Amino acid sequence: MNQTIDVENLHVSYYGKSVIHDVNFSFEPGNLVGIIGPNGAGKSTMMKAVLGLTPRDAGNVSFIGQSVEAVRKKIAYVPQRSNIDWDFPIIVKDTVLLGTYPKLGLFRRPKKADKAWALQCLEKVGMEDFAHNQIGELSGGQQQRVFLARALAQQADYFFLDEPFVGIDVSSENVIINILKDLKEEGKTIFVVHHDLGKVEDYFDELILINKNLIGAGPVNEVFKADILQQAYQTPFSVMSGMGVGV
Amino acid sequence: MDFFQDMINYEFLQKALITSTVVGIICGVIGSFIVLRGMALMGDALSHAVLPGVAISYMVGINYFYGAVLTGILTALGIGYISENSRVKNDSSIGIVFSAAFALGVILITKAQSATDLQQILFGNVLSVRSSDMWLTIIIGAIVLLAILLFYKELLVSSFDETMAAAYGLKTKVIHYAIMVLLTLVTVASLQTVGVILVVSMLITPAATAYLLTNRLSTMIALAAFFGAISAVSGIYISFIYNMPTGPVIAxxxxxxxxxxLLLSPKQGVLWRALRKIKQRQTISG
Incomplete structure (x- = not known):
């Protein structure tokens, strides 16, 4: 059986305009994969297309030989913070509890054990003191940690995080990256849309570099090179300095 | 105590109270989801769009319920189709479809029946509720409450984070259209109480009020239902005592x-906020 996560020939368009053109990549499970590229490169769109949340014009996606539909309950998705209504009447611990819903299925309510598990996940991200706060009362970094706790509660095999490090504090960023690295050690596969080039080499094992087309995919040391980056960002990258700024 | 004496004596008043209480409750419940999903305009649209269905039902001589549900669902599908398949934004497609449906409805009703019926459908007349209407409302209420109870989890997660829900396999489009169907049912049930034009006040206002008071969806729903019911009952009372049109008084x-x-709520209340700000300024300057 095929032991990889494969994306072949992925095409997405929006009202006739191509936004993702012929993207192909393949990764072994147990990797922390960064998806990078300039603003408007289609990073989030590509992630959603891989997950089948945005209609694809063409493309095959398989998770260890299975279709996305077959592995849905093993997929945890963390949206961009800007896509969430932070005024929603929900408190932190109930937000994490949502992560137990996929396994519960229809008609079954979360039980004591599910609630205990959600609390455990909240402790992993160090947010248990905020269990009873409404989610809008938290800082950006705290919100992101709560959403990661929800993803952990899903006990997924595949994690997809859309820009988790945007606008958050350093300590939250460290908590999150350490948990992602732990997940990788457990054999989980994590895809992270990311745009701060400064930390790429510390954070990821594998990279997907896109700008509508696939520019490069593979181990960080093979993709994260000045000449390849230049193709994606279309600005000269002589030295690695100045890369921390959002190009 | 005339009102209570009359309530015991007159069956029409009892029916009006029961019907409008049920309407208040289900409007609050479904309205909570409408408010949280940012679909207030959709609620307004669907309530207007049932009008041609009501007219056609009159013409062919069937219960207005069937026609209303049919045109309500067609409208929801039409709006969805336009906003998904063109660059026209959702609020604009709502405007296009519901004004057309409403206009068609007004023409059909004036052709089919006298102008008094149009008046009644537009603004409601809860004091003329028949037993069959009351039972229809109760049945619709039971269906709506049962659906919300059974699918509470799915409604919560898809209202809060639709992409995450879709990613783990929830059929979020099915949920969206199911809410549209429930909304149409609630609108039909509200026709006689507040009428087509003011249904939106029962859907949105009690839910928005509850939204100001709590950080929990379940509490919000319960409060919205409570406010809806209280508004309905007090509206009937006031309109009966002072001889005013019931629908507008409920609204x-x-x-x-x-x-x-809005003024007094402990967390979001405008008054408390202003007071807190003044205190803060005093501590800073003092």
Whole structure:
């Protein structure tokens, strides 16, 4: 059986305009994969297309030989913070509890054990003191940690995080990256849309570099090179300095 | 105590009270989801769009319920189709479809029946509720409440984070259209109480009031149902005592509760906020 996560020939368009053109990549499970590229490169769109949340014009996606539909309950998705209504009447611990819903299925309510598990996940991200706060009362970094706790509660095999490090504090960023690295050690596969080039080499094992087309995919040391980056960002990258700024 | 004496004596008043209480409750419940999903305009649209269905039902001589549900669902599908398949934004497609449906409905009703019926459908007349209408409302209420109870989890997660829900395999489009169907049912049930034009006040205002008071969806739903029912009952009482049109009085009752909450609620209340700000300034300058 095929032991990889494969994306072949992925095409997405929006009202006739191509936004993702012929993207192909393949990764072994147990990797922390960064998806990078300039603003408007289609990073989030590509992630959603891989997950089948945005209609694809063409493309095959398989998770260890299975279709996305077959592995849905093993997929945890963390949206961009800007896509969430932070005024929603929900408190932190109930937000994490949502992560137990996929396994519960229809008609079954979360039980004591599910609630205990959600609390455990909240402790992993160090947010248990905020269990009873409404989610809008938290800082950006705290919100992101709560959403990661929800993803952990899903006990997924595949994690997809859309820009988790945007606008958050350093300590939250460290908590999150350490948990992602732990997940990788457990054999989980994590895809992270990311745009701060400064930390790429510390954070990821594998990279997907896109700008509508696939520019490069593979181990960080093979993709994260000045000449390849230049193709994606279309600005000269002589030295690695100045890369921390959002190009 | 005339009102209570009359309530015991007159069956029509009892029916009006029961029907409008049920309507208040289910409007609050479904309205909570409408408010949280940012679909207030959709609620307004669907309530207007049932009109041609009501007219056609009159013409062919069937219960207005069937026609209303049919055109309500067609409208929801039409709006969805336009906003998904063109660059026209959702609020614009709502405007296009519902004004057309409403216009068609007004023409059909004036052709089919006298102008008094149009008046009644537009503004409601809860004091003329028949037993069959009351039972229809109760049945619709039971269906709506049961659906919300059974699918509470799915409604919560898809209202809060639709992409995450879709990613783990929830059929979020099915949920969206199911809510549209429930909304149409609630609108039909509300026709006689507040009428087509003011249904939106029962849907949105009690739910928005509850939204100001709590950080929990379940509490919000319960409060919205409570405010809806209180508005309905007090609206009937006031309109009966002072001889005013019932629908508009109920609508204004929801508004009165909203304004009081907006001013006085402990967390979001405008008054408390202003007071807190003054105190803060004093501590800083002092």
């Amino acid at each position: 204004l009752a929801t508004t009165a509760i909203f304004v009081a909450t």
